[in-house]
Structures are given as structure tokens and as C-alpha cells.
Amino acid sequence: MNAPTDTQQLASDNYAGICAEAFAHLEAANAGHAIAYGDDVWTARAKAAIEDVFETACEVHFVFNGTAANSLALSAICQSYHSVICHELAHIETDECGGPEFFSNGSKLLLGGGANGKLTPAAVEAIFRKRSDIHYPKPQAVSLTQATEVGTVYTPDELAALQATARRLGLHLHMDGARLANALASLGARPKEITWQAGIDVLCFGGTKNGLAVGEAVVFFNTALARDFAYRCKQAGQLASKMRFVSAPWLGLLDNDTWQRNAAHANAMAQRLAKGLEPLPGVHRLFPVEANSVFVSLPEAVITRLHAAGWRFYTFIGAGGVRLMTSWNTREETVDAFIAATRQALGETTPAPAAVANSLDA
């Protein structure tokens, strides 16, 4: 059976490293001394670059990772007795170990459904209407993940409908954009169209999964919500002393549209993977492939064989579900090797024990 090409895997876009452009900026930023805690020129330039990307003035804070970005952003909106409406598959619910509840000192996540991992206006309204008394946390925000945890993408029309509902109900809008770049590449939209023009108050703009070593940007389009946010970051252990090493790579990503090319490449690899897997007998696609992940179901024995052959990927307990992710540097050979390995494994017949499932977030 085909082993993974070199060390590449399809387990997570977190397995990929730092892209060349980001690395070059990291290196450049290492010349000489620089003022600490973000008062350096790299950080100023990176913030300006983000304003350019979104074609608007906004307040930008760089933090270390996605859990912190989402949790801090939500805690800027919610008091402890408030709640956040999100999809039951949202990363803040399934893979941040209660980070949002911790940072906000107790805010509750209210979970809604919706096909293909996407929250619907009807689900938001139903959750909002369910309770209106002081014995239950008061909804204060809707959190959307773009692209979603199952690799789908909210269309501008879907976002507009959600915005209308949120505004009518007096709810703020948060976007977990850990893979915003992939969503943009998928939609062919301008960044502003699916963020502040869609009513997003605060965006967690992901860099790590798209070619950085570390770091996400919390982008406040509604700057009133950013009041004293620098204090919040500092207290929560999210203010880098040598900030330039977090911010400069962002410049590398944003300059010359590197971030868009990275995302488009990851998406293209997912399409190639889907196209190769779907025709195979025994393979069933679970969600539309709109960003950089492919969800399929495979016979348990096939999963076992692929794991035995050295392929790493996440599975769903008992369901035969498999998540495959591509990244900014996934090679065509890696994709093709996985397809070939799957085809080969499907051709064998030995029964196998159930796979162990776990977090998708690795």
C-alpha cells in the first residue's frame, strides 16, 4: 500500500509549516532591537495591511491562537450571564475545551443545528425565543464559522439573512474566521463583502492554518466593542512581548496576496482529493467540498488499513466518518497517494476493529 509521500499528511492544516513569504518576514524582523509589546513598526504595518484587506478602518489585535482569539472576542461582547448562539459543530463548542466559558467567566453556548454545519436564521431565532427569563443566560451574540468545521462556506446571501435576524433580535455577530481565506477563495468574494458588510462586529482572522507559525488577528469592525481590549489581551496572557515576531509574518502573508494563493491552493487540493475519492465504491461524501476539507465515510476496515499504512486523519466514533484536510502546501502527489491508498484498501477484505475517534482539532 502507498505510504504517505514524505512526511505530508491529510490530517490537519495545522500539520503544515510556515510559508516562505511569512518566514522571510520573520527573518527580516529579527534585525536589530525593536520596541516591545506591539509598539514596533512591523506591528503597525501589519495592522495597516489588515485594514487594507478589509477596505475599512478597524481595530486589530494580534493574539497567539484561535481559542484565545475567539474566547477574547466573545468575552468582549458577553458578560458571564450572557450566551452565544452557535452551530453545534462550531469549533468554540467542540474543540476549545471550554475556552469561551473560561474567558467570559461562564457565558453559555446555545447550540443550534443546520445542514452542512451552517447555522440558519430560523435556528437562531428559535434559540433566542426559547427563553426570555432571568433563569437562563441571555443571548448576546451569534457566532458563525467561515469556512465551517465541515468545510462548507456561508454564501453572502446566507450571511445577509443571518445579519437581518441578528440585528432584529439585537444580537452581535462574531465570525470565527480561522479559515476565512479558504472561504474567500471559494466564494471569489472581496473580504469586506462577507465580513463588515455582512454585519460582522468582530472577526477572528486566522493566520496559523494558512501559513503562519502562530497568531490570529482579532479584528473589530465595531470598534466600540474593542474598549480596553488591549488590557483584556494582556491580562489573559495574550500580549506578546516580542510582538514583531507575531505581526511581521502577517505582513508576509498579506503582501502580494500570498494568503489568497495559499488558500486557493489548499482548496484546489481538496477538490482534487474529492474528485479522486468520490467515484470509488464504498466511499460516500458527507458534506459539500467548498473549502479545504473533505468528509467521507469509509468502511471501518479501510480506515484501519489506511492508519496501518501510516496515514493520519481523524474519524468519527462508530460512524465510519473521516475528515481529510488539505493545506497551503499539500502536494498533488500527497493527494494522489492517498487516493491510491484508499483504492487499494477498498480492494482488500479483512475485517478490522473499530477506529478510535477523537477531536477534529489536531
Place this chain on the structure above:
Amino acid sequence: MNAPTDTQQLASDNYAGICAEAFAHLEAANAGHAIAYGDDVWTARAKAAIEDVFETACEVHFVFNGTAANSLALSAICQSYHSVICHELAHIETDECGGPEFFSNGSKLLLGGGANGKLTPAAVEAIFRKRSDIHYPKPQAVSLTQATEVGTVYTPDELAALQATARRLGLHLHMDGARLANALASLGARPKEITWQAGIDVLCFGGTKNGLAVGEAVVFFNTALARDFAYRCKQAGQLASKMRFVSAPWLGLLDNDTWQRNAAHANAMAQRLAKGLEPLPGVHRLFPVEANSVFVSLPEAVITRLHAAGWRFYTFIGAGGVRLMTSWNTREETVDAFIAATRQALGETTPAPAAVANSLDA
């Protein structure tokens, strides 16, 4: 249509006042000066009385209400990154406004199902098995409500099965006993049989709903969990300076089995209510009547007419569900008047708008 008898309602056992025996002790405790913060003789006697009730040494702390009792007890078991497995209808989930998450700085409630509001060992195990990675809060406790929020009661056998599962999985057991007295009266069991002998580590023993003005007892059978609990209560604003006025009424309740008679009366009234309502056409019982509440569905028009006639009770949105609760001092006439009013309302035919639903906890 029959109006409520005097001021009695069937909306909540919190509508009832202080029973005579508790009040007498409140009055007696008001003689002279007493040492503050619980170092008084009334408090010592009340703690001893609770040890007598449960026939074991245990550590007892009196706090002001049920939300505090449950939240503090769970925070003594869980760190912020831990989780508590409970039924989706548990009071800690539905009616404490995120208190458990607040007191523990973020612990998550993991919700399970189970017929008649009762968590099953299978549900506990499924939730426990679902995740075992650090990206999701680690289960640390199972919380059971006895009697449940829908007026049912865990049998000793059911508790034994849950204990076995919890012990096997390394989970602590918490019991929300806001209506433990009603459960005991229903089962005819000794208090120890369904608490520490059933593996309960910490019990929140309710007094308010059974005839006190204010106050619940947090009872640690597993005294190791009570380490520094007095500090926890103090910091959380749950240490009464004039503690005797919280503890002395407990003595009134516990002496001479008043608490058991109170609960038995409430249960009997629920039986009378159920017996009167169930034969009526259009009335459907939703849960077994095992404690002091009756859940039925009624036509929306009937609900509206009953509300218009001055009857207060809680409903479920859109479902026609109605919760009726009896208390230690519910009179037979009140029950009979409600039955009569329902019969009368069922006989009318005017269409009515949908009822507004809300918290059950009032």
C-alpha cells in the same frame, strides 16, 4: 369559572411560605445575641440533626439557595476545564442562568437524555466515551436531580446502576436534592439509602421548597471534597453573618419528622390533582406523577382560559404542556378548584392565542 382558592396557586412550591415548625424556630432563635457566621448553637444543632437524618458523619454547610448550593458543590469537584454530565432537563442546565459555569469559572455541562427526566447509565457512558482528548472538557462528575425536574423519582436500583457506572468511569456523584424530601416520601426509603449508600459524594439538600424561608444544606458525604469549603462559601457571598436565622429553621423542619410530613402532603396533593385531571377528555399526562408535580398537556384555549381566571402556572412553548406543582401547604380545596376550573374550561370552545412559555423555575 372557579378562581384560585384564596391566594393559593399551583405554579410552584416556591409560592408557599414558611411552615409553622420552621417559623417557631426562627422566632426562638431571635432571643438574645448569638455568635455570628455559624459558630452558634443553633447551627451546631442543625448540622447534628442532618447527620442524624442521614445516619452518618458528614460535613454540612448552609447556603442561601439552590443555585448557590449546586454551583458551589460542583465547583468543589470540578476545575474550569472539567465537565459535569447531567440530564438535559436538569435544573443546573435549565434554570440557574449559568451558575455552575460561573462558580467554577467555566466548567461545561454535558447533556444526556433519558426517559422521564432521568439520566441513564448508558447516557452517562456515551457522553463520557464521546471524547477523551484535551480539546474538550474532561468529565469529572455526574449530577442527578432527585426528585427530577419533571416530578419523577430515581429508584434505588436506578441509583445503584448509575453509581456503578460512575465509579467505573472515575466520576464523582452530585445530587441536586432540592426536592429530596419528596423523593424519599415517594420511595418510602431511608435517606441514607438513596444518598451516600448510593455513592453520592455531595448532596444539595433542599429546605426552601419544603417549608423554609431561605436556605439549602450542602452535605458532603465524601468529606475530602469539602476541603476549604468554608472559604469557598465565604468568598462566593454564601456565608450568612446571622447564620442562626438560616440554620434554626432547619431544626424546626427536621425535628419530629416535619420535613417528611410536609413532603408527603405535597406528594398526596399531586396524586389528588393527577387523579382529578387525567380522566378529563383533552388532558394527557406527560410524565409519571411520583413526587409533587403534575405535567399534563392541555388545549391552548384551555390554558388561556385558566390563566384568564387567575390561575398561575408554567407552560411549554407551542406544546400545550403545563406544569402544576403542589407544596407542603397546598389545600385539597385548591386542588379541587383547579380540577373544576379545568373541567369548565375544557367545556368551552373559544379559540385562544398561544400561551407564553418561560422558565419552570418560579
Place this chain on the structure above:
Amino acid sequence: MNAPTDTQQLASDNYAGICAEAFAHLEAANAGHAIAYGDDVWTARAKAAIEDVFETACEVHFVFNGTAANSLALSAICQSYHSVICHELAHIETDECGGPEFFSNGSKLLLGGGANGKLTPAAVEAIFRKRSDIHYPKPQAVSLTQATEVGTVYTPDELAALQATARRLGLHLHMDGARLANALASLGARPKEITWQAGIDVLCFGGTKNGLAVGEAVVFFNTALARDFAYRCKQAGQLASKMRFVSAPWLGLLDNDTWQRNAAHANAMAQRLAKGLEPLPGVHRLFPVEANSVFVSLPEAVITRLHAAGWRFYTFIGAGGVRLMTSWNTREETVDAFIAATRQALGETTPAPAAVANSLDA
């Protein structure tokens, strides 16, 4: 040596019980059923009575004790990265076991000095000016205790000066009024003059020490700060289900100026005590006696003899300091017996071991 008269002590105003007028209302409120969670008529009347006392519209929430009242009020003003400027002897600093830090998820108390337990405008400004960077919690409020922990009282002029400083610096004003009644009786001022007219945004108005069993009122004069405060109370375990038993006694206290008479009596007893003790050789007054406490220093041997004779009171480690408190029902005979006992103890000469000191808050 004279033993304490009956059971009366001078250790704490928390040793006294419930005054007759409050008790009568407690009893009256126990007639029939009442709507839970504060939607009852007693609570409405008590809130209106508080508005009458302060001669202004305001938002009132009843909570269980002073730690909760102060902590919740401050958490309505402060985020976790904010700070509160208070006197180093403030109750929130010395006797609430970190309650303010807990309820606000980390707000820091910044301690200032000032003679006689009173914070000065200069101390407030010095603390405010000391730091203005994001590496230290940002001041958001000044908390004043009226009467102070050492039995002194801020004059209207002192409050006006503090208000001017706070407003200039953009700080909110919180008043811990656990003994506001004693301060008012001392000053002969109208309640409004030393609260909202002095710029107080939120007052914790104490009832427990002045004749209630349990309960303080959080009074928002700046109602914008009270946004969603009912949720905050509920989540924090501070919403009484049978609220009438917390609120009705307040009516008993406020009607017919009972609260003012109670406080005036306590103050008068403190004056009698001070007048009796001060002339004794070996007794030194430590603070002006302006409310209901007397702080003196006594020889250690005298302290030991008084304790041995059954008198309870708090001492300061190694300093020979003694706190004596009078209450709404302290009898003249109790005061006179203590004076006599002290005189007797001063006449003896046996050396004695050092007294053990501890919290003043008992």
C-alpha cells in the same frame, strides 16, 4: 468580675437578632402564597420604600449579604482587567475573602491610606496616577465605606471632594453602606445628601447589621450600570426564590423610621461606652467614635481577663487594640457592665499571654 449581661456581647453588630418591626413583617408576609423570585407585592413595596428614603427613582435589587452586594455591584462596574481604589481597611479588602476578585473574575483592589479609615482625594489621585499602561489593571471605580470599618464617618464635604476627584478622573463611585444608617444618624443628614447627591453611582445599603435576619439592598442611582443586573444576581446565587421573606422585613425596617431609630440607638450606646472607657487609666481611644463602634487599646493582661470573664470582642495582633461594637438592641446595662469589668480588670496586675487576633468581621 462582671459577666456579660444575659447573652449580650459587644463583639459585633452581627450578634444582634431581628428587630420587632422587621420580625412582624416577616410574620405578616407568611400569609398565603406569593409569586416567587421577587414579583410579589412585598418586594414591590420595599423597593418603593427605598426610593422614598432616597427621594429619587433608582433600581433596587435585594441580595443575601454584604459580600455579595459589594462584589456584585463592583462587578457591574468593572471588567476583570479593571481595578477598584479603596482604603486599605475597607471591608472588601479585609473581610470578604476575595469576593470582589471572584465575582469580577479578577478585578484588583488598589489600596490607599488615609487617617481614621477614610480614603482621601489625594490618595485616590496618587493611586490613579501611579500607572497608566496596559500592564496594570485600569482603575474604574472608587469604593467608600460609610460608616468606615473603624467607626468613623465621611462628612458631606469629604464626600464632595472625593466626588470631584472621581469625576475628574472618570471613576465611578461605589459606597459600601453596610452601616449607612449609623453614618446618617451620626451626621444628621438626609440619605440623598451623602449618596446620589454626593455622586454615588451604586450603594450597597445594609440591613442585616441594623435589625434584619438577612439581606442587603443594591441600589443603583446610576441605572445605566444596572443593565441586566437581575441576570447577574440570579447566576451568582443571589436571587431568593421566596423573595418576600427577604424584602418584607425591609419594609418593617423602613416604615416609621425604625431603621433610623435603630441606628441612633446603636450610636448612642457607642458614645456611652466611649465615655465610660476613655477616662480609665490604661485605656487609649484609637479612632474617633462617630458611629457604633469603639476602638481602644488595652493592656494585654486586661484583654485576657475580659475574655476569661466571658466577654467576646476582636483584637489586633500584638497591638493591644480592641474593637467594641454596639447594635440596635445593645442595652445600657451591657455597656455599663463592660465598663465596670474593664475597670475591674485594669485594677489587677497578673501578666497575661498575648491575645489571638483575627478578622474584625464576626
Place this chain on the structure above:
Amino acid sequence: MNAPTDTQQLASDNYAGICAEAFAHLEAANAGHAIAYGDDVWTARAKAAIEDVFETACEVHFVFNGTAANSLALSAICQSYHSVICHELAHIETDECGGPEFFSNGSKLLLGGGANGKLTPAAVEAIFRKRSDIHYPKPQAVSLTQATEVGTVYTPDELAALQATARRLGLHLHMDGARLANALASLGARPKEITWQAGIDVLCFGGTKNGLAVGEAVVFFNTALARDFAYRCKQAGQLASKMRFVSAPWLGLLDNDTWQRNAAHANAMAQRLAKGLEPLPGVHRLFPVEANSVFVSLPEAVITRLHAAGWRFYTFIGAGGVRLMTSWNTREETVDAFIAATRQALGETTPAPAAVANSLDA
């Protein structure tokens, strides 16, 4: 007047960048894919290297910065109602914006004095003895900073005395070792001698100030305290998805004693600076120079002139105090240029406005 050499400053060791050895490892780690969240080979090797450094088995967790490291370590020891005894100049008190209180949901820092920024056993015991009642947070840990915030170093004898006191009082020992390397270089001690052999339960081992881009290691010598610590890090937003980029540079630092050479160089530059400044008239040394900082007082006019000439450094309000810090890459020319600039400024006489003081932590 001499301007700063190139871009080097003496404001903070956080102004320096990444040392060559760390950078080389960062680059090497960027080859190919790697398992996320710390299950990669770089992280395993870095953990082993730390065990080698301390010559013992221990549990190591890499987090993003010092505030997080200290706050998480202390929250693993303390519940919300506990307290931490530390020096009043400790970084956790003065420069983490309430991080320890936030992560622990309210633990209080109890501040002690001690010459040269060093806590004494007597100060620890006095704070511990001051209160022992439930109205005040219970001491649970002593936190020591090595090297201290004022550039001094605890000797092994001083640590042994503190250990004896802490053990006798039942207190855990935490060490903020943001500049542990500088302390070790100063003492010429083996790492184990001033950490676990000195009774330290948990060490926050700093890398950022000594040549890394980002990252501190939380090192549990008392592994019982590390229970579920991985969950704690994850929830608090301190688990890097691409962990190798945090851990690999640690290897670069630790291999071949780079970290020790870096620290020794910084210390040597501080000695050179002190030696150059101290003879100048008007310059007064404020603390012994034992690590990589020099604290002197200068006339306000001199401070103003140095700032005007482009030199950045921190000052103390009104006191003329100045903190100067050297780093792993401070050049001799930078030091000499500063000395020359100070000499020149001292020779001028124009009066100048007071300098603005602020956090030391930049």
C-alpha cells in the same frame, strides 16, 4: 550627544530578537509536516532537554508568554479563595495586569517587603500569620522571582531559608524564572540547586528574554500539581497548534549551553554598564547589579536629555529612578555609547520637565 548605536536600546531585554541558534532550529523545524499540538518530535526533544538541564524527571508544558506561564502555574496550586505570598515588586503583582487573579478566578496576591526586591522568610511568615480565618484568602503558595525584578539574585542560602519556612507553613513554592538563566550565570550554580533542590514545586522557565521569539516552559518538579494541566493550557488559549515552532527554538537555546552563554553575556554587559555609570557624579546605584539590569537614579534633566537623544528606558515617577537592561545581544558599543551620553548629559545644566513613568515590563 551620542545617539543609540544602530537600533540597540537598553530599555528591555524584550527589545532583543531571536538568537542564531534558536532561529536555526525554527528554520529546521519548518521542514515538512508535523503532528500538531505538541505530539511532534521537536517538542519531545525539547522536553527531554529541559529534564537534562535540571537533572531530574519533570513535567514540562510550553506556553506562549510569562504572564500565562505564571498565572497557569499558580492556578494549578490555588483555588479562587487562596492566596499567593510574593514580593511587592514581583512581576505577577506589578506587570501582569491581574493575570494571576484572572486565571485563578480571584486568588489574591499578598505582598511582602524585603531589601533588594527579595522576599524574606520573616516577611512570608508575618503575612501567613496575619490572618487565619475564613474571611480572608488562605495562603497556599510563595512565589519567588529569580532573578528579581530589580536585577538581584536569591542565593542558595536564601532559597533554603525560604524553603524551610514554606514547608513548615505548608506552602507550595513557585518560581518565576523569566530570567532564571541570568540568575544561574550570576551564581555559577547548577540549575537543580536553585530549583527543585531548593523545594521549588513549579518553575516558569523563561526563554523569550534570553533569545527566543515566544515561549516559556512551565516545569513541574512536583508532578502531582500538574494533574490535567494540559487541559488547563488548552482551555486558556495556551496550546500552540503548530507547537514545534514554540518548542524547537528551545532546543536551539538549550543545546550546547547557548542559553547560559546568552545569559552570561547579558550579565557581563550589565556589569560593564554599572562600572561605567557609577563613578559619574550625580549617578547613584539603587540596587546591587547581579543579573542583567542596572538601576540608578539620575537628575531629571539628565533623563530628559537622554530621552531626547533617542535613548529609551523606563523611569520611576518623581524619583529620578532609571532601569537599564542588557540582553543576550547587547553590544559593548551600545553600553559605552550610553555611558558617554550620560556623561555628556550630566555636564549640561538646562532644567527639564519630569519624566513620565510607567510599567517596567517593556
